Amino acid sequence: MMAPENETFTLKDHSDVPPYIWEIAHQLLLGVDDKKLDLREPQPKKSLESAAAYIIFVYGLLAVYGVFSNLMLFVHILRYRLYKDPTFSFIINNVVSDVMKCVVVLPMTLYVLLVQNWMLGELLCTFLPMIQDIPLHVTMLTYVFLSWDRYRYLRHPTLPRLPAFVCTIGSWLTSVCLVLPYPIYITHIDLGMYVKDSTFDGVSICVVNLTDDMKEYMRGIFLVTYAGPLAAISYFFVCSSRELAYHSNAAAVYFDSRTRGDGRSRTDSNSTVTATTTDLRSSRGACSQDSRYSTDSYADYGRTRYETHEPEVDVVKEKRTQYYLGTIITVNAVCLCPLMIMRLARVALSETYDNSSHFDYTYVIFVWVGFLPTCVTPLVFTCWQMSRSSKKRLKGYFRFSNRKLRHSCEMVVTSAGTPASRLKIVESSDRLEDVCQINRAGCAGSSFC
Incomplete structure (x- = not known):
């Protein structure tokens, strides 16, 4: 100063x-x-x-x-x-x-x-x-x-x-x-x-x-x-x-083994390979005889492991x-x-x-x-x-184009002459148009449509 x-x-x-x-x-x-x-x-x-x-x-x-x-x-x-x-x-x-x-x-x-x-x-x-x-x-x-x-x-x-x-x-x-x-x-x-x-x-x-x-x-x-x-x-x-x-791949192997669980004990007449855990273990043993540290032996071991243990993550x-x-x-x-x-x-x-x-x-x-x-x-x-449904509902509030389509279809009249209930909010504009077409087709032939 x-x-x-x-x-x-x-x-x-x-x-x-x-x-x-x-x-x-x-x-x-x-x-x-x-x-x-x-x-x-x-x-x-x-x-x-x-x-x-x-x-x-x-x-x-x-x-x-x-x-x-x-x-x-x-x-x-x-x-x-x-x-x-x-x-x-x-x-x-x-x-x-x-x-x-x-x-x-x-x-x-x-x-x-x-x-x-x-x-x-x-x-x-x-x-x-x-x-x-x-x-x-x-x-x-x-x-x-x-x-x-x-x-x-x-x-x-x-x-x-x-x-x-x-x-x-x-x-x-x-x-x-x-x-x-x-x-x-x-x-x-x-x-x-x-x-x-x-x-x-x-x-x-x-x-x-x-x-x-x-x-x-x-x-x-x-x-x-x-x-x-x-x-x-x-x-x-x-x-x-x-x-x-790594865990994602392990979970995929585990899910694949669970979905094929009933077919492990059966052999298809047109197939030459039996999908059993015993075959996996025997193949791992065969690989270990050829090469103890071969890549295939480790792959089979990992596959057998995740067929018997559910992923921890x-x-x-x-x-x-x-x-x-x-x-x-x-x-x-x-x-x-x-x-x-x-x-x-x-x-x-x-x-x-x-x-x-x-x-x-x-x-x-x-x-x-x-x-x-x-x-x-x-x-x-x-x-x-926030849950996925809440996110979709929140996004629907900001979709101006969907609002216009929703307002155009919200007063659908039935063949009996009574107004239908208000349509629920639909996330996709394409799906909303399909709903409108279905409602129009349902009341075709009625004097109120």
């Missing part, structure tokens, strides 16, 4: 203050030419002042909907006791993290984005970056544990699952440890201690020291909390997909779970990517009065997009838990 004209300020001894702090204070005091400006009151950023109302509205809408949808998701999991499955226990941890983002992190971040001067005190100056990053790190670590647990389950269905509660506590403790170095790079200066003027009482500056060490730390945070977890999650999901393909259910979990994680990774790259680039770029507006608008957009998964995750979960 710019000092009023014809007034001078006496500075106390500031030998203990680093020179870069006084450069920032000088820019702050000379930034705005306003004699009546009171630095003890929140001063909005000039670059965002015209769009502040719209920014507050979209951020508020995101926060309110995020809290409401995640609480409904939490209640749904508790009501139907889905938490007994470790997968849903990890989702509960993610719900807690998302609620913290919407209730605590998002309002404070919005305040810092819109207000030029620092009014939150020394404590929040030190701990606000930690509070902002902890839920983000918890979300990524939760997804790592979730994908790891699913891979272990699909590979060894009989082994015990990962302890969800222990992994949850570990994700929060690990996230806290990762952000502990933040206070080293943050400095809070109370200008009232150095400027002999009552108008500066309680006026402070909160700055981040972008030194070489800070750059290395931010690069390490990017790799450890974003790039590394995404690589691990991708690896576990690829392995899980392979295991699902519900392939259809696990494929559905794999699809929706992959969607949730992908949305989170894509939405968070611009913000993480911007934070990494911010260390290398310098903000000046000429480009400050570009930085402000970019941060406002990227932060909003970064918090968008708090609203998307409950929607994907709803689609996940």
Whole structure:
């Protein structure tokens, strides 16, 4: 902020203050030419002042909907006791993290984005970056544990699952440890201690020291909390997909053997091959005599195994779970990517009065997009838990062409002269036309048609 004209300020001894702090204070005091400006009151950023109302509205809408949808998701999991499955226990941890983002992190971040001067005190100056990053790190670590647990389950269905509660506590403790170095790079200066003027009482500056060490730390945070977890999650999901393909083939062999169960003990007169388990075992023995480790012997052994043991994994259910979990994680990774790259680039770029507006608008957009998964995750979960019939019925509500056809056929009159009952909703427009034709053909010859 710019000092009023014809007034001078006496500075106390500031030998203990680093020179870069006084450069920032000088820019702050000379930034705005306003004699009546009171630095003890929140001063909005000039670059965002015209769009502040719209920014507050979209951020508020995101926060309110995020809290409401995640609480409904939490209640749904508790009501139907889905938490007994470790997968849903990890989702509960993610719900807690998302609620913290919407209730605590998002309002404070919005305040810092819109207000030029620092009014939150020394404590929040030190701990606000930690509070902002902890839920983000918890979300990524939760997804790592979730994908790891699913891979272990699909590979060894009989082994015990990962302890969800222990992994949850570990994700929060690990996230806290990762952000502990933040206070080293943050400095809070109370200008009232150095400027002999009552108008500066309680006026402070909160700055981040972008030194070489800070750059290395931010690069390490990017790799450890974003790039590394995404690589691990991708690896576990690829392995899980392979295991699902293996179980799917095994289930197909088991189903084929069950459908041919009655024909195993019979031999067709026109066939030279008897489909019995004994023949499979004898053929496996013949192959083992020729080559103990031949491919055919292993194939016959696997076929015999899955004819006698039912598959231990519900392939259809696990494929559905794999699809929706992959969607949730992908949305989170894509939405968070611009913000993480911007934070990494911010260390290398310098903000000046000429480009400050570009930085402000970019941060406002990227932060909003970064918090968008708090609203998307409950929607994907709803689609996940919704039955197929409910989905088809919901899709039918949005098919305008079907509505027109339905209205054209809903008043069908019978030959007795009484109106027929209202037609049920038909998912396919082709099938709806067939129903109309059948009804018209049924009342042909009647004077009411």
